[in-house]
Amino acid sequence: MMNFSLLMISIIIVLVLLQMGLQIFATIDLVKSHPYREQTEFVLWILVIWLISTIGAILYFIIGRVKHESITETRKPNDWS
Template sequence: MNFEINWALVAPLLVIQAILMIIALVDLVKTDAERTNGPKWMWVLIVIIVNTIGPILYFIIGKKRY
């Protein structure tokens, strides 16, 4: 089997994933530890390892709302 990758579809998804990850990591570094739900190192791992869903999870449940 020979699979061809359609880069016209994959490239925008990779760019969105990278942008989400960078924004989440920058926000995580700037945020105080007491303003996150859980330790910051845990959220760094979630954002990096879980790829597209990780940054979304961080912004939805990782940050405390005041």
């Protein structure tokens, strides 16, 4: 019985770490795209990512993430350093 409990605790710890990693990755991606967003949109996505947990982070990546093409199109070729 003790091994089963240890296994369950290990699985829960791994799942929690994966969830937090996904939320942190989504937050970093959101912060990097911040200059291309309005302030209210930025705050709402932060709330969605952290209050709705894993589903919020997944929703951000599906519908809220700024496409890389649209970010690079706003820069001029000689702006790259």
